[in-house]
Amino acid sequence: AQSVTQLGSHVSVSEGALVLLRCNYSSSVPPYLFWYVQYPNQGLQLLLKYTSAATLVKGINGFEAEFKKSETSFHLTKPSAHMSDAAEYFCAVSDGANNAGNMLTFGGGTRLMVKP
Amino acid sequence: GAVVSQHPSWVICKSGTSVKIECRSLDFQATTMFWYRQFPKQSLMLMATSNEGSKATYEQGVEKDKFLINHASLTLSTLTVTSAHPEDSSFYICSALLSSGLTDTQYFGPGTRLTVL
Numbered sequence: 078a079q080s081v082t083q084l085g086s087h088v089s090v091s092e093g094a095l096v097l098l099r100c101n102y103s104s105s106v107p108p109y110l111f112w113y114v115q116y117p118n119q120g121l122q123l124l125l126k127y128t129s130a131a132t133l134v135k136g137i138n139g140f141e142a143e144f145k146k147s148e149t150s151f152h153l154t155k156p157s158a159h160m161s162d163a164a165e166y167f168c169a170v171s172d173g174a175n176n177a178g179n180m181l182t183f184g185g186g187t188r189l190m191v192k193p
Numbered sequence: 194g195a196v197v198s199q200h201p202s203w204v205i206c207k208s209g210t211s212v213k214i215e216c217r218s219l220d221f222q223a224t225t226m227f228w229y230r231q232f233p234k235q236s237l238m239l240m241a242t243s244n245e246g247s248k249a250t251y252e253q254g255v256e257k258d259k260f261l262i263n264h265a266s267l268t269l270s271t272l273t274v275t276s277a278h279p280e281d282s283s284f285y286i287c288s289a290l291l292s293s294g295l296t297d298t299q300y301f302g303p304g305t306r307l308t309v310l
Contacts, residue, residue: 109296120199120286120301121237128296167236179225179290179297183236 079104079170081184089190096155098187100142100168103149110151111169111181112142121167127151138162163191194220197289199302206277207310213273214305216287222267223289227299228260231284243270277309 084099102108109128113121125136132144142153151168168184196219206212216226224245229237241262242250249262259281261273270289274281284306288299 111298113301118284118304118306120197120303121288123298123300126296126298180239180242181227181299185236 079108079172079182081168081170081182083166083168083184083187085187086185087188087190089192090158091192092160093157096140096153096158096162096189098153098166098168098189100151100153100184101149102151102168102170104170104172106172109171110142110144111171112136112140112151112153113167113169114138115165115167115186117164124153124166158189158191160191160193163189165189195291195298195300196220197287197300197302199285199287199305201305202303203306203308205308205310208278209276211273211275212277212307213271214285214287214307216270216272216289216302218268218289218291218300221289221291223270223291224267225290226264226270227288227290228262228270228272229286229288231286231304233284237286240272274307277307279309282307282309 080103082101111126112124115121124140125134127134127144135141140155165186165188167186169181198217200215226243228240231237240255243262243264245264251257264270284304286304288301290297
């Protein structure tokens with residue numbers, strides 16, 4: 078069974094500051110990992126995904142995430158927050174080679190707030 | 194590319210009526226689609242996996258007779274909430290699975306907000 082834990086249901090940063098959203102996972106097989114962003118009253122948009130290639134993954138809107146197997150983490154970062162980054166962010170895991178992207182287990186989500 | 198639409202985006206209905214929600218993959222074919230439910234300030238809960246041409250697979254605790262899923266083509270899946278009640282009010286989101294080489298990725302629709310009076 079897989080699970081995802083997102084530490085911090087709410088994160089607040091100032092505009093221009095570093096964004097760090099934490100995600101830890103548990104999986105019995107090498108996982109595939111995803112970050113999605115959700116704006117109010119909208120569906121989820123894929124930010125980036127890790128599928129066992131490079132451990133540092135670059136996504137859209139300046140976001141990137143690093144897969145650290147030893148820490149079972151896949152934290153999302155952005156060097157400089159923009160007001161438009163304010164949204165809900167979800168980390169998700171699938172069971173890798175057996176079912177890449179098929180069955181996703183989502184974390185509880187982190188709401189990012191950006192202060193002017 | 195990889196655009197998924199949902200219709201309607203917002204629906205209000207009376208208790209006891211049925212509501213159909215459509216999920217379409219606009220620029221790719223999807224043999225597999227998923228239906229999720231999201232309560233306010235919560236994460237997504239998978240309701241069922243919809244496979245083209247076969248019966249949907251429901252998650253534990255989801256009533257298959259209440260939430261009817263039909264995946265009649267490679268670009269369309271529908272979710273019908275039958276005899277809706279106020280507790281069915283929620284945000285329903287679908288996703289379509291895009292197969293690309295070694296990796297399958299779910300692309301999500303914009304969601305449908307259902308309010309049952």
